Amino acid sequence: MNHDTIKEFEDLSKEYFNVPGHKKLRQGQKNRLPKYSFVVEKFNKEDNIVDAGCGGSYFKGIFPNLIAFDIVDYNNQDYVCNILDAPIPEDSQDGVFCFGVLHECPDEYHLPNIEKMLTWLKPNGQLVMRCKAKLVTNKHRKERLYERKYNEYFDQGLWSRERIDQFTQQLNLKLNWVIHRETLRKDQRTNVKGTNFDSSHDNDVVFNGHIWSWSKNV
Secondary structure (H helix, E strand, O other), X not given: OOHHHHHHHHHHHHHHHOOHHHHHHHHOOHHHHHHHHHHHOOOOOOOOEEEEOXXXXXXXXXXXXXXXXXXXOOOOXXXXXOOOOXXXXXXXXXXXXXXXXXXXXXXXXXXXXXXXXXXXXXXXXXXXXXXXXXXXXXXXXXXXXXXXXXXXXXXXXXXXHHHHHHXXXXXXXXXXXXXXXXXXXXXXXXXXXXXXXXXXXXXXXXXXXXXXXXXXXX
């Protein structure tokens, strides 16, 4: 893995999310919690949880034993660091959440970060991830950090169902569940669950991606 590449993307994230408006937005987005309620329900309140790339640390009030970190300082997390440098003990966590992080990064960033997070899990722990699968409109492509900065298309980082299956096999993991989610235009907004990538709403989709859970095979 190229250290310069990692640093470049971390610097892009810090540059973007340290802007006061965006920082305040991420700190106050607790309205995002309902869309993760089905994830929260899969864990006990006393479980040890890590929120990697926590943003506003939305889960802090739900899991008392939660450890939250982000590469940007939001003044409400436990550590300011990246995944590879996070001081989380091995075999210590019932769950690790990584929502909306790796799809901003180059492909070479994915494997070492996933491997690192897996070391934190107890034998029956779950790594729960959310990543974008494709961005349909040019407007929403340019919401990605690299493309916003350099005004050129960045054809990496996105997670197809095939990529999830690839990592499941490569790392000998158990894929517990997958939800495919689409967000439509305001006039047709709804959530579509399933695993079928083809949508009758394709012209109206502005975001789609997956939320899924991995466990180690023990």
